[in-house]
């Protein structure tokens with residue numbers, strides 16, 4: 452039988468929302484406080500949802516240890532306590548949480564093959580959260 | 592179509608062990624959960640049902656009835672139980688969160704005559720949960 456498993460992780464990173472293609476005034480209008488030249492940070496809560504058949508031998512979709520290791524290695528070590536703006540992933544895209552969601556989804560899609568990646572959810576603050584399912588519609 | 596979710600909690604103990612595995616395999620696959628003395632969790636269960644809103648009552652489902660079914664079919668069987676030793680589904684199945692969500696779905700599916708079951712979500716920990724939608 453097919454089930455979905457979701458695991459939650461935390462990391463902290465800083466960013467500044469700024470698009471070099473726009474004027475200083477436009478950047479300030481569009482991004483407001485998030486355009487502050489010195490940047491600011493968030494504690495991001497990341498939820499990774501995978502799906503697959505439950506293996507009758509183990510009762511699991513995939514081993515949680517493998518998922519934790521992949522997320523630790525590919526996402527947490529890459530982004531935790533980093534400035535997103537200076538990283539290669541955000542060389543040509545603004546490090547909004549929308550874009551970060553897509554980046555994280557695509558990295559995990561490439562690196563974690565033990566189960567099907569359904570979606571990632573990123574909470575930037577308690578008020579804002581973002582979900583990306585590789586372009587698919589979300590399931591309630 | 593409106594979706595309604597009811598949340599409840601139960602506490603239970605379990606361990607993970609496959610008798611077809613060697614002791615080493617059990618340890619390697621299940622790690623700390625392989626300890627045969629067991630350990631426990633405070634589980635949170637979220638049951639989502641769906642349906643059209645009844646124009647007379649304004650309800651998708653009578654919550655009181657849903658609550659009674661949940662209490663009778665799920666909580667009385669699982670709360671403060673040892674899953675491996677007291678819950679028949681887990682006499683021959685490993686009581687992982689995946690299998691627990693599937694077992695709860697099947698316990699509810701036939702008894703839930705008041706609305707259509709949409710999703711069973713079981714949190715084993717605040718940072719780990721499983722969803723089951725009744726898919727083969």
Ligand SMILES: [Zn+2]
Nearest residue numbers: 605624630632
């Ligand atoms: Zn456990």
